Amino acid sequence: VTDAERRLASLLQTAAPEPPESLQAGALIGRIAAEPASGAPHHVRRGIIRWTPPMLAAASVLAVVVGLAATAVAFHNGAALPSRPSAAHSPTGGADPSPPDSPTRTAPGAPPRATSSRTSTPTHHPTNPGNGAVPVQPDGQASHPGGSTSKVSGSTTTPPPPLPTCATSDLSGRADPPIDVSATTTSIVFELDNAGADCQLEGFPAVTLVDGAGQQIGAPAIAMSGATPVAVTLSSGRSAYFRLDVANASAPCSQASSTVISPPAGDASLTVSYQADFCPDAQGGGLSVSPISASRDIQ
Amino acid sequence: VFVGDLESFHAFVRTHSRALARSAWLLTGDWSSVDDLLQITLERSWQNWQRIENADDDVAYVRRVLINTFLSSRRRRWHDEVPTDEVPETVVGDEAADADVRESVRAAMTALPPGQRAVIVLRYFNDLTEAQTAEVLRCSISTVKSQSAKAFRKLRAMPSMSELFREEVTS
Numbered sequence: 410v411t412d413a414e415r416r417l418a419s420l421l422q423t424a425a426p427e428p429p430e431s432l433q434a435g436a437l438i439g440r441i442a443a444e445p446a447s448g449a450p451h452h453v454r455r456g457i458i459r460w461t462p463p464m465l466a467a468a469s470v471l472a473v474v475v476g477l478a479a480t481a482v483a484f485h486n487g488a489a490l491p492s493r494p495s496a497a498h499s500p501t502g503g504a505d506p507s508p509p510d511s512p513t514r515t516a517p518g519a520p521p522r523a524t525s526s527r528t529s530t531p532t533h534h535p536t537n538p539g540n541g542a543v544p545v546q547p548d549g550q551a552s553h554p555g556g557s558t559s560k561v562s563g564s565t566t567t568p569p570p571p572l573p574t575c576a577t578s579d580l581s582g583r584a585d586p587p588i589d590v591s592a593t594t595t596s597i598v599f600e601l602d603n604a605g606a607d608c609q610l611e612g613f614p615a616v617t618l619v620d621g622a623g624q625q626i627g628a629p630a631i632a633m634s635g636a637t638p639v640a641v642t643l644s645s646g647r648s649a650y651f652r653l654d655v656a657n658a659s660a661p662c663s664q665a666s667s668t669v670i671s672p673p674a675g676d677a678s679l680t681v682s683y684q685a686d687f688c689p690d691a692q693g694g695g696l697s698v699s700p701i702s703a704s705r706d707i708q
Numbered sequence: 709v710f711v712g713d714l715e716s717f718h719a720f721v722r723t724h725s726r727a728l729a730r731s732a733w734l735l736t737g738d739w740s741s742v743d744d745l746l747q748i749t750l751e752r753s754w755q756n757w758q759r760i761e762n763a764d765d766d767v768a769y770v771r772r773v774l775i776n777t778f779l780s781s782r783r784r785r786w787h788d789e790v791p792t793d794e795v796p797e798t799v800v801g802d803e804a805a806d807a808d809v810r811e812s813v814r815a816a817m818t819a820l821p822p823g824q825r826a827v828i829v830l831r832y833f834n835d836l837t838e839a840q841t842a843e844v845l846r847c848s849i850s851t852v853k854s855q856s857a858k859a860f861r862k863l864r865a866m867p868s869m870s871e872l873f874r875e876e877v878t879s
Contacts, residue, residue, distance in 0.1 A: 413864065414832065416873055421833040423806055424813035425730035429739060432729045432746060434722040441721070441750050585752070586776030587846070589769055590759040685846050706755055 577675035579605025603643035611640040612673030618665040627689030630696035638700035662688035782822040812868040824859035
């Protein structure tokens with residue numbers, strides 16, 4: 410370290426001011442504490458909007474009106490609504506300043522996501538013409554159950570018609586910043602946004618890493634053990650999530666430049682940028698993937 | 709879904725929020741951006757807390773979330789450089805000198821591209837090694853070396869900063 414470098418370090422120490430009270434630990438903890446500790450989907454944009462009581466009141470009124478309108482439409486169509494508690498009726502609805510059912514991407518005043526720097530290019534290159542690249546299935550679980558998702562309930566009313574599987578061309582993907590979970594394993598949560606009509610995803614996406622030349626690195630991701638897929642409904646404009654764990658063995662490593670993702674029962678794939686080294690094990694393994702989840706919190 | 713231990717998260721925030729906030733100020737140069745950056749960073753860290761708290765180095769991971777959030781926000785340009793309209797307070801003596809340093813450093817840092825700012829903060833404010841910096845930025849050590857050398861040269865060459873660097877030699 411040179412003298413000039415030491416000087417810069419001390420200049421930075423002098424320059425960096427003490428945080429104002431609103432950014433000290435107590436205030437920050439207060440803000441995060443308003444988050445539900447578990448359960449409901451977290452969303453990073455929650456809390457960015459400074460909700461004031463009039464805004465909350467307006468949001469509640471809007472939620473009720475929308476709820477009534479939706480009920481009326483559903484009644485008119487003779488179809489039962491897929492049960493989706495509205496913000497106003499959710500257990501945390503009263504205290505929670507962010508209506509979970511509002512399409513957050515158009516939330517007024519919300520800045521665009523901070524995390525989605527990664528480009529997402531829906532492509533239609535012909536992966537999975539048959540079942541070529543689907544991930545290993547976990548102990549016999551069907552990873553691509555397709556249309557067999559409707560479950561007949563005990564009620565005597567007509568069950569809601571099953572939603573179609575989301576068309577890959579309607580989905581776009583983005584990745585959260587990677588989080589290291591151990592010295593060798595990195596976790597990345599991916600978000601799939603539905604630009605099309607209401608649809609469903611269930612099962613494990615097929616995921617591979619590719620290098621800058623588009624060459625696959627290692628083997629496709631295997632399904633995380635112990636994870637049970639459930640059908641996740643993506644209303645138009647809403648998102649589903651899955652997590653990719655990258656476990657690195659020793660060298661040789663390759664520089665990955667993107668992830669190629671085929672949603673469950675999808676007919677195409679999409680590419681999301683992911684720049685990191687991947688050091689597969691001797692069998693090419695190291696990637697594991699969670700089922701599609703309705704929430705960002707995937708354990 | 710069990711997310712993580714709230715108490716340990718609060719303890720983490722109490723211990724590290726000051727350093728995170730000051731790092732974020734050096735990166736962005738204004739408190740309103742720091743506010744956004746910290747909010748997102750802490751929410752995201754809390755969402756992943758169960759995994760982070762069991763990791764070897766929780767600070768490194770949260771720092772990485774902060775840097776990644778900062779860099780991607782700049783790439784998306786949702787929070788572009790805003791010239792500050794804060795009027796520096798009138799202060800005397802040592803405090804006045806510190807305020808000068810603060811303004812010079814802020815001006816110099818915001819003139820650097822975001823990636824170079826990140827390298828400077830990690831290397832010289834967070835006092836990380838080149839290898840640790842490369843780890844946070846997910847780039848090679850040689851990239852860290854070249855970027856930090858480039859950023860360092862630029863900072864020293866800026867008129868207000870070169871004066872500050874000289875002061876050291878004379879004092």
